[in-house]
Amino acid sequence: GAVVSQHPSWVICKSGTSVKIECRSLDFQATTMFWYRQFPKQSLMLMATSNEGSKATYEQGVEKDKFLINHASLTLSTLTVTSAHPEDSSFYICRSYSNTEAFFGQGTRLTVV
Amino acid sequence: AQSVTQPDIHITVSEGASLELRCNYSYGATPYLFWYVQSPGQGLQLLLKYFSGDTLVQGIKGFEAEFKRSQSSFNLRKPSVHWSDAAEYFCAVGGAGGSNYKLTFGKGTLLTVNP
Numbered sequence: 001g002a003v004v005s006q007h008p009s010w011v012i013c014k015s016g017t018s019v020k021i022e023c024r025s026l027d028f029q030a031t032t033m034f035w036y037r038q039f040p041k042q043s044l045m046l047m048a049t050s051n052e053g054s055k056a057t058y059e060q061g062v063e064k065d066k067f068l069i070n071h072a073s074l075t076l077s078t079l080t081v082t083s084a085h086p087e088d089s090s091f092y093i094c095r096s097y098s099n100t101e102a103f104f105g106q107g108t109r110l111t112v113v
Numbered sequence: 114a115q116s117v118t119q120p121d122i123h124i125t126v127s128e129g130a131s132l133e134l135r136c137n138y139s140y141g142a143t144p145y146l147f148w149y150v151q152s153p154g155q156g157l158q159l160l161l162k163y164f165s166g167d168t169l170v171q172g173i174k175g176f177e178a179e180f181k182r183s184q185s186s187f188n189l190r191k192p193s194v195h196w197s198d199a200a201e202y203f204c205a206v207g208g209a210g211g212s213n214y215k216l217t218f219g220k221g222t223l224l225t226v227n228p
Contacts, residue, residue, distance in 0.1 A: 046216075
């Protein structure tokens with residue numbers, strides 16, 4: 001079974017609203033969480049890295065006020081897309097890292113209309 | 114900076130034929146190398162990884178990859194492709210430990226399998 005549960009698997013929202021994506025680590029503690037974005041027919045691009053209890057580190061070009069990341073516990077991290085616009089439509093996927101292993105979530109397909 | 118190049122955007126093979134997907138990487142230290150497969154609309158599944166040791170790595174679903182340091186390559190192979198192997202394949206490179214365990218992905222190779 002999945003060791004990282006990402007929810008929701010898909011979501012459609014109206015432009016201007018916010019969407020929260022959750023990633024839960026099952027059966028292990030995720031000291032670090034990586035959030036990626038994948039545009040259609042493109043590769044995964046790292047958006048940010050977060051360590052439990054610390055502020056996330058964002059990659060160049062990623063707006064931290066738009067993509068809010070919370071990693072308050074070792075088993076839960078959230079990505080909130082604030083004031084979403086159609087250009088934010090993408091596939092978002094988390095990757096949980098413990099001391100020895102890393103696992104991807106199933107991904108979230110976000111469509112902003 | 115680390116980078117991954119997958120020279121082939123799209124490959125078509127016949128079912129039962131052999132397969133090789135190319136991957137070249139750039140990394141300043143000893144790399145950790147990965148191959149992932151992604152079916153449409155799905156997350157990523159790890160096929161295999163190389164950290165150290167034997168340079169020929171066996172993975173799931175009959176896949177293998179060979180690390181060649183002199184060529185900075187980590188090509189994925191399968192002797193006989195099945196229709197269910199049709200998917201997008203990503204090669205990735207990363208480093209060791211802690212928050213440095215980031216992965217840089219190649220742009221992917223789309224595999225089509227003809228009956």
